[in-house]
Amino acid sequence: xxxxxxxxxxxxxxxxxxxxxxxxxIVRRIANGVWSPGELLPSEFRLADEFGVSQGTVRKALDxxxxxxxxxxxxxxGTFVAQHTNQRALFHFFHLxxxxxxxxxxxxxxxxxxxxxxxSSDEAHCLNLPVSAKxxxxxxxxxxxxxxxxxxxITVPARLFAGLDAxxxxxxxxxxxxxxETDYGITVHRAVENLRPISAGRRDVSLLGIRTxxxxxxxxxxxxxxxxxxxxxxxxRCDMRRHSYISEIV
Amino acid sequence: xxxxxxxxxxxxxxxxxxxxxxxxxIVRRIANGVWSPGELLPSEFRLADEFGVSQGTVRKALDxxxxxxxxxxxxxxGTFVAQHTNQRALFHFFHLxxxxxxxxxxxxxxxxxxxxxxxSSDEAHCLNLPVSAKxxxxxxxxxxxxxxxxxxxITVPARLFAGLDAxxxxxxxxxxxxxxETDYGITVHRAVENLRPISAGRRDVSLLGIRTxxxxxxxxxxxxxxxxxxxxxxxxRCDMRRHSYISEIV
DNA sequence: GAGTGGTCTAGACCACAGA
DNA sequence: CTGTGGTCTAGACCACTCT
Numbered sequence: 001x002x003x004x005x006x007x008x009x010x011x012x013x014x015x016x017x018x019x020x021x022x023x024x025x026i027v028r029r030i031a032n033g034v035w036s037p038g039e040l041l042p043s044e045f046r047l048a049d050e051f052g053v054s055q056g057t058v059r060k061a062l063d064x065x066x067x068x069x070x071x072x073x074x075x076x077x078g079t080f081v082a083q084h085t086n087q088r089a090l091f092h093f094f095h096l097x098x099x100x101x102x103x104x105x106x107x108x109x110x111x112x113x114x115x116x117x118x119x120s121s122d123e124a125h126c127l128n129l130p131v132s133a134k135x136x137x138x139x140x141x142x143x144x145x146x147x148x149x150x151x152x153x154i155t156v157p158a159r160l161f162a163g164l165d166a167x168x169x170x171x172x173x174x175x176x177x178x179x180x181e182t183d184y185g186i187t188v189h190r191a192v193e194n195l196r197p198i199s200a201g202r203r204d205v206s207l208l209g210i211r212t213x214x215x216x217x218x219x220x221x222x223x224x225x226x227x228x229x230x231x232x233x234x235x236x237r238c239d240m241r242r243h244s245y246i247s248e249i250v
Numbered sequence: 251x252x253x254x255x256x257x258x259x260x261x262x263x264x265x266x267x268x269x270x271x272x273x274x275x276i277v278r279r280i281a282n283g284v285w286s287p288g289e290l291l292p293s294e295f296r297l298a299d300e301f302g303v304s305q306g307t308v309r310k311a312l313d314x315x316x317x318x319x320x321x322x323x324x325x326x327x328g329t330f331v332a333q334h335t336n337q338r339a340l341f342h343f344f345h346l347x348x349x350x351x352x353x354x355x356x357x358x359x360x361x362x363x364x365x366x367x368x369x370s371s372d373e374a375h376c377l378n379l380p381v382s383a384k385x386x387x388x389x390x391x392x393x394x395x396x397x398x399x400x401x402x403x404i405t406v407p408a409r410l411f412a413g414l415d416a417x418x419x420x421x422x423x424x425x426x427x428x429x430x431e432t433d434y435g436i437t438v439h440r441a442v443e444n445l446r447p448i449s450a451g452r453r454d455v456s457l458l459g460i461r462t463x464x465x466x467x468x469x470x471x472x473x474x475x476x477x478x479x480x481x482x483x484x485x486x487r488c489d490m491r492r493h494s495y496i497s498e499i500v
Numbered sequence: 501g502a503g504t505g506g507t508c509t510a511g512a513c514c515a516c517a518g519a
Numbered sequence: 520c521t522g523t524g525g526t527c528t529a530g531a532c533c534a535c536t537c538t
Contacts, residue, residue, distance in 0.1 A: 019508085044523085056509065076517035078522090324505075325534065328504060328505075
C-alpha cells in the first residue's frame with residue numbers, strides 16, 4: 001500500500017487482498033477510537049490517497065464494512081461510523097415479539113441493583129477475564145406491553161466501565177448499548193445468544209406475577225465489540241405467555 | 251438491457267439499477283427451474299453478452315446472489331446454483347447445540363406418520379393456502395446424541411408435493427430439504443422461526459422420556475423459497491435438557 | 501493452454517445533500 | 520455550485536481448475 005511494488009509492513013504480517021487489508025485498517029481505527037460512532041469518515045478519494053490505492057478498492061472495503069453494519073453510507077453526505085439507535089436495538093438486538101406480531105422495545109424498566117462484585121466462573125469465562133476480576137452487575141426488570149416480563153442480570157467488566165456502579169438508577173436508560181457507546185466508548189457490534197426453556201421459580205413468581213413452574217425462556221447473551229472482545233454477559237428470564245422469540249434464518 | 255439507450259421492457263415495469271434487474275432475472279430463472287440446484291451458470295462474460303451489459307455489472311449481481319447464498323462461486327470453475335448440503339443444514343437450518351458446544355445434526359429419526367389431510371387454520375395461514383386445501387403431514391422423532399429429543403410435525407402443500415404421502419418411511423431422509431430439492435424441485439431458501447417455552451405433556455413423556463411438566467422448547471418454523479413462497483410449516487417440540495438453541499446476532 | 505472467477509485500476513456519468 | 524456516494528464501463532493482471 002505504501003509502495004505498490006513491495007510487500008506491506010504496516011499491517012500485521014500483511015497478506016490477503018488490498019481491500020481486505022484496508023478494511024482491517026479502518027476497523028482497527030474505529031476500534032481504537034480514531035473515528036468514533038456517528039463520526040464522518042474521510043471521503044473515498046481521500047482514503048484512497050492516504051492508503052495509496054484506487055478509489056474502487058476503498059469502495060469495496062467500505063461496502064463490506066457497510067454490509068457488516070460497521071459503517072453507514074449516505075449518498076451525498078458521506079460514510080459514517082455506525083451508531084446504536086433504537087432502530088438497531090429493535091431489529092438486531094431484541095428478538096421478542098408479541099403474539100399479534102408486534103415488535104416493540106420495552107418501554108420501561110426498574111433497576112433492582114447496580115453493584116460491583118467479583119466475577120462468577122461463568123462470567124469470567126464468557127467475558128474472558130481472570131477469575132479474580134471485578135464486574136459490575138445490573139439487575140433489572142423490563143416491561144413489555146405494560147407488564148413486567150423480563151428479569152435481566154447484566155454483568156460487564158469493571159475495568160472497562162469504571163464508575164458505572166455509581167450511576168443513579170434513574171440515569172440508566174432502557175437501551176444500555178447507547179450508554180456504553182456514549183459514556184464508555186464501547187460499541188457492541190454483535191452477540192451470541194443461547195436459549196433454553198426453564199421453569200418459573202419463587203423469584204419469578206414474586207417479580208413477574210407468573211405461576212410457579214410455568215415455562216419461561218432463559219436467554220444467555222454474550223456481546224462483543226467489533227474487535228471481538230466480549231464486553232457484556234446478560235442473562236434474561238422472560239415471561240413468554242404473550243410473546244415469542246423470533247429468529248430469521250438464511 | 252436489450253438496448254442500452256432505451257428503457258427496458260422485458261423486466262416487470264423495469265426500475266432500479268441494472269445489476270439489481272439482472273439479479274432479479276437470474277433469481278427468476280432459478281425459481282422457474284431454468285437453472286437447477288447444483289447446475290453451472292454461464293460465465294460472467296456470456297451472461298454479460300446475453301443481458302447486453304458489461305461483465306462488471308453481471309459480477310455485481312452474482313456477488314449479491316452469492317452473499318444471499320442463492321449461488322456459489324468457485325474460482326477457476328464457475329458459478330453454481332446453491333444446493334442443500336449437510337453443511338448448510340447444520341449451520342443455517344439447525345440451531346440446537348449441545349451443552350458442550352458441539353454442533354451436530356440428528357443422526358437418526360423415526361417416522362410416526364406420513365399422511366394427507368386438510369390444512370389446519372394455522373397451516374392454511376402460514377402456507378398461504380385456501381382453508382379447504384390438502385396438506386401432507388409428516389410426524390417424526392429425531393435423535394440427538396443418541397436419545398430421542400425432538401418431536402416434529404411437518405406439513406407441506408399436497409399440490410406441490412404430490413405423492414410424498416406414498417413415500418415409504420424408510421425413504422425419508424433426516425434432511426428433508428435435500429429431498430424437497432431433488433424429488434420435487436423445491437428449494438428452501440430461508441425460514442422464520444418463532445420460539446416459545448412449553449411444558450412437557452403426556453405425549454412428550456411417552457415419546458421422549460421426559461418428565462411431565464418439564465420445560466421444553468417449541469419451535470414454529472415457516473420455510474420459504476427464494477421467490478418468497480411458503481412451502482413448509484414445521485412445529486418441533488424439543489427436549490432441551492442437554493441442548494440449547496443458538497442465535498447469532500449482528 | 502484455455503477458461504473461470506478474484507482483484508485492481510481509471511474514468512465517466514448520475515443522484516443526492518447542502519452551502 | 521461543489522462534494523459525496525451510487526452505477527456502469529473497459530481493460531489489465533492474478534489464481535485457480537481442468538484438459
